[in-house]
Amino acid sequence: ETxxxxxxxxxxxxxxxxxxxxxxxxxxxxxxxxxQQALGQxxxxxxxxxxxxxxxxxxxxxxxxxxxxxxxxxxxxVNALELDDSALYLCASSLAQGAGLGFPGPxxxxxxxxxxxxxxx
Amino acid sequence: xxxxxxxxxxxxxxxxxxxxxxxxYDTSDPSYGLFWYKQPSSGEMIxxxxxxxxxxxxxxxxxxxxxxxxxxxxANLVISASQLGDSAMYFCAMREGWNQAGTALIFGKxxxxxxxx
Numbered sequence: 001e002t003x004x005x006x007x008x009x010x011x012x013x014x015x016x017x018x019x020x021x022x023x024x025x026x027x028x029x030x031x032x033x034x035x036q037q038a039l040g041q042x043x044x045x046x047x048x049x050x051x052x053x054x055x056x057x058x059x060x061x062x063x064x065x066x067x068x069x070x071x072x073x074x075x076x077x078v079n080a081l082e083l084d085d086s087a088l089y090l091c092a093s094s095l096a097q098g099a100g101l102g103f104p105g106p107x108x109x110x111x112x113x114x115x116x117x118x119x120x121x
Numbered sequence: 122x123x124x125x126x127x128x129x130x131x132x133x134x135x136x137x138x139x140x141x142x143x144x145x146y147d148t149s150d151p152s153y154g155l156f157w158y159k160q161p162s163s164g165e166m167i168x169x170x171x172x173x174x175x176x177x178x179x180x181x182x183x184x185x186x187x188x189x190x191x192x193x194x195x196a197n198l199v200i201s202a203s204q205l206g207d208s209a210m211y212f213c214a215m216r217e218g219w220n221q222a223g224t225a226l227i228f229g230k231x232x233x234x235x236x237x238x
Contacts, residue, residue, distance in 0.1 A: 002165075002168075031224065033224070033225060033226070035226075035228075041230060041231075042125075042212055042214075042228030042229050042230050042231050043166070043212075043226075043228050044228075045225040045226065045227070048224065048225055055224075056224075056225055058225065088164055090164075090166060092166070092226075094224065096224050105154065105173060106154070106171040106173070108154070108216070108224055109156065109168055109171055110156075110168070110224070110226060111168060112158070112165060112166035112167075112168075113165070114163065114164060114165045115164040115165060117164070
């Protein structure tokens with residue numbers, strides 16, 4: 001058990017709808033990263049939040065947005081859902097020493113939640 | 122070009138045998154970290170082992186060890202004494218030191234490991 005929780009576990013939406021996924025980070029962690037994992041693929045980085053600010057973004061359109069709260073929990077919002085958004089969404093929490101710069105060490109290991117499976121029909 | 126390459130889509134091993142899962146990486150950053158994760162069918166990614174680019178010794182964690190060959194840019198995971206519960210997808214991932222995407226991990230496509238009795 002990593003202490004990272006995600007809700008909901010499963011979700012079914014239709015094209016054009018909007019969805020909000022939630023993540024609670026492990027106690028003591030200040031960073032949450034979100035990943036999208038399509039079936040049979042490795043996770044793809046969506047974005048990361050460090051101390052309530054976006055700290056980096058992958059190659060995802062602006063309809064993917066997020067928030068981080070003072071308790072370091074986070075939300076991922078996806079607007080105008082498309083069929084290709086069907087995937088497992090994983091959040092990971094970590095303790096970043098700085099805003100993503102510098103020597104990566106084991107203390108910055110990302111610990112993942114159980115994921116949310118989103119199906120868009 | 123792919124940053125993390127896992128060339129074995131599937132591997133099969135018998136219980137109690139050792140198995141090596143391959144991973145090669147591509148980076149020009151001298152500071153980077155390499156990670157292995159296990160993903161059972163339930164979906165959760167479980168952290169197994171970490172190797173830093175400046176680490177002089179290969180990382181070990183229980184039955185897991187990382188065969189780090191920096192010049193060849195490879196970071197193979199060795200699982201000793203395989204157990205039935207080791208059956209899962211295994212992902213190699215890298216975080217580069219100076220990264221515009223914060224501390225994002227770059228993942229390979231994974232290797233499915235099947236352990237039989």
